[in-house]
Amino acid sequence: MSIFDEDNSLEKMRKKLAALDNDNTNKSPPHKYPPEKRRIKLNTILKELEKGNNVQNRVLKTWLTDEEYEGFEQQWEGQKDARDYLKDKPSEITEYEKLLKKGIFSESRSTGYNGKINSKAAKQLSNSAQTEYETALEFLHAIITADPSLEPWFDRELDFSAKGSASLSGAGMPHVVTSQSLDNQGGGLLLGKMSKVEVKIDVVERAIDAL
Numbered sequence: 319m320s321i322f323d324e325d326n327s328l329e330k331m332r333k334k335l336a337a338l339d340n341d342n343t344n345k346s347p348p349h350k351y352p353p354e355k356r357r358i359k360l361n362t363i364l365k366e367l368e369k370g371n372n373v374q375n376r377v378l379k380t381w382l383t384d385e386e387y388e389g390f391e392q393q394w395e396g397q398k399d400a401r402d403y404l405k406d407k408p409s410e411i412t413e414y415e416k417l418l419k420k421g422i423f424s425e426s427r428s429t430g431y432n433g434k435i436n437s438k439a440a441k442q443l444s445n446s447a448q449t450e451y452e453t454a455l456e457f458l459h460a461i462i463t464a465d466p467s468l469e470p471w472f473d474r475e476l477d478f479s480a481k482g483s484a485s486l487s488g489a490g491m492p493h494v495v496t497s498q499s500l501d502n503q504g505g506g507l508l509l510g511k512m513s514k515v516e517v518k519i520d521v522v523e524r525a526i527d528a529l
Contacts, residue, residue, distance in 0.1 A: 349383050351381070353529045356381055356525075356529060357526060357529050359381050360381055360382075360522055360525055360526050360529075361526065363377065363378070363381065363522055364519065364522045364523065364526065367515055367518050367519045367522065368519065370515065372515065373518060378390060378518065378521070378522070381525075382521070382522075382525055383525070386521060386524070386525045386528075389521060390517065390518065390521040393517050393520070393521065394514060394517050397511070397512055397514075397517060400507070400510070400511060401511075403507075404495070404496055404507060407471075407494075407496070408468060408471070410461040410465070410468060411468065411471050411494055413457065414454060414457055414458055414461065414494070415494055415497070417450065417453055417454035417457055418451075418454045418491055418493070420450040420454075421447050421448075421450035421451040421453075421454055421486075421488070421491070422447075422488045422499075424443050424444075424446040424447035424450055425443075425444070425447035425451075425487065425488055426488075427443045428440050428441075428443035428444040428446075428447055447486075448486050451486040451487070451491055452486060454491065455478075455484060455486070455491065458476070458492065459478050462476055462478075469506070470495075470506045470507045471494055471495055471506060471507060472492045472493065472494060472495065472505070472506050473492060473493045473494070473495050473497070473502050473503040473504055473505045473506055473508070474492055474493075474503050474505050474506075475505075476492060488501055489501045495507050495508045
């Protein structure tokens with residue numbers, strides 16, 4: 319064998335070993351249960367989760383692959399981090415909430431007076447509510463202009479133009495995503511929020527699709 323043949327043989331061997339390494343890297347270790355048995359069990363687990371029943375993590379770990387279970391843990395950790403972030407509300411958001419609550423309080427009192435003898439009081443409170451909503455909206459415009467990264471804290475797209483959907487009422491004003499108000503549209507930072515059961519459903523559905 320010449321030195322050239324030896325070099326060619328070494329090169330072929332390196333390529334073969336590299337191909338084997340790539341195969342091992344791209345393939346997850348086989349599950350101890352066959353695919354069809356896993357499919358049946360995962361569908362059973364999915365039905366329980368969709369009913370709102372809890373399925374323990376150890377059960378998921380048994381029927382998911384190591385990679386799928388690790389994905390579940392990472393996804394849930396991300397959800398917990400998002401919840402922690404929502405607890406740390408910026409001072410500008412807290413101040414807006416205070417201004418908004420003043421308007422809602424006046425509007426609520428005005429509604430309570432409607433149809434009663436003291437209609438003048440209702441009108442005064444209604445006017446107060448309008449003024450307080452205007453103040454809140456002006457403040458909101460100022461803080462978003464100064465720091466656009468605050469916008470995801472609100473339950474809807476913020477459009478301050480004449481074509482914007484905001485109106486001077488409890489239902490029409492933007493709400494902070496953590497608000498318990500029935501008028502909270504649940505957008506912004508809450509768009510990706512999932513309960514632990516919802517995360518499990520998502521992971522199990524993807525595991526079934528992968529089979």
